[in-house]
Amino acid sequence: MSDSTAPHHATGPAVPAVSEGRSLPRAEADWWKTAVFYQIYPKSFSDGNDDGVGDLIGVTQRLDYLKLLGVEALWLSPFYKSPMADGGYDVADPTDVDPMFGSLADFDALIAGAHARDIKVTVDIVPNHFSDQHPWFQEALAAEPGSPERERFIFMDGKDGRHPDSSVPPNNWPSIFGGPAWTRVPDGQWYLHIFAPEQPDVNWANPEVAAEFERILRFWLERGADGFRVDVAHSMAKPEGLPDMDLTGYLGPGTQLDVDHRFDNDGVHDHLRMFRRVIDSYPNRMAVGEAWVPDDERLALYVRGDELHLTFNFRLVEAEWGSDSFHAAIDGSLTAMAAVGAPCTWVLSNHDVVRHTTRYGGGQIGRARGRAAALVQLSLPGAVYVYNGDELGLENVDLPDEVLQDPTWKRSGYTERGRDGERVPLPWEGTEPPFGFSHSAQPWLPIPAEWAEQTVAAELADPESTLSLYRKALELRRELPELQSEEFSWLKAPEGCLAYRRGPNLVVALNAGDVPAELPPGEVLLSSSPIEGNKLPANTAVWLRA
């Protein structure tokens, strides 16, 4: 940012008018490479039948909003039949809709409505486990040890043998949500559940499992889904012999070791190749993986040409606020993905992590930083995922104990509060809760009264709101060839800042420091907070035409 010639300055956040813009031609098959995806957590997005819980009808009713926001694709977190032990990630019937969310006809209507607006729809697939209420698991419980029914899951005798009072599980693995990863059944065998006991891991060494997931993939592809988000995509292959893990440094429920041999075993790639083969038998479909693999090079293996199309870059999610940490997260991903010819996939928040506005400090400063981070995210080459509520600048909510539903709360012995704070229903309009999310007085989690200023309606009416910033950014992202290109190069930047060039002359600069920095030269196209004079204020990002 040092090569300054006469800069063009703007006063107030630069907000070009939203126009009926031309979209850049892009091969239809490549739509996902630069797409802006919007994650919908169905319970919390919009309640169409006024029972206090969001649903598919609610999503369909809000499609015009999503079009106005400017997103190109949706990712729907699970809406399948589920006892909801883990917010629907405990699937009892992967090819049906839970009545809480509606029906298959509601899903068809959502797809039709989205496609009519040129919005793609992708759905979650949960291949590591089923619900304990899935018929396969019920059959396994009723069957003998060693039976084909048990072979669909991971049943084993304990270290001290098989008898109803054996007390030593097959290995020392903890469950991600707390407690052991094994539960004993009455005949003395144990079954594996990396997550909650209500989520028994399926056995991918059994070809019946792969065949069943092929059926599930085809079911949603036939119904018009444009792709999948693959839940815990790095967990399907378990280490040979299920050895004990080294728990040195393990911090307990809700945390994970950097090196965790339960995940990211090489065998997982064969399963992902099956996914790709099935997906490629339909035109223009895609899959993104959720793989918490901290090593960039190992993560890149998931997006080799015959595996997944995209994989989330969680290093940016884990990066603390700061130019060095952002630089390292971005650079690592760009380098590793380029080596396999895959686009990067940028995320700031999702339903499993504290919202970024809160992570960056909360309040006014968190909001400023969150807006700045969004301008970084939305200007990077590749695909981006926006989590519902990011565009409103929502923060995590401190919820009272009695409403918490995340299994982590109970299984940690009430020490880890879990993920409900980032799952609070969205505020749509009006001056008091539930802000048009529902007409029921009791949404499934309480919505804070302070969100009156952050409803969709309030933010749409305010040109300086975070929602207006996202709309402008998404419009420019669609319209500017530089932002659709893969061209990226780092620029020299003062301490506390980072800067990069996209295409020949689009410059993005972030000041993550505490003091104003020099503004790079150029015409300000968009800034996350008002620019005054030739300074880039602290906690601000800017897009400039150099």
Ligand code: GLC
């Ligand atoms: C993924 C989901 C998370 C869920 C877990 C188990 O990490 O994002 O919400 O609890 O998988 O399915």
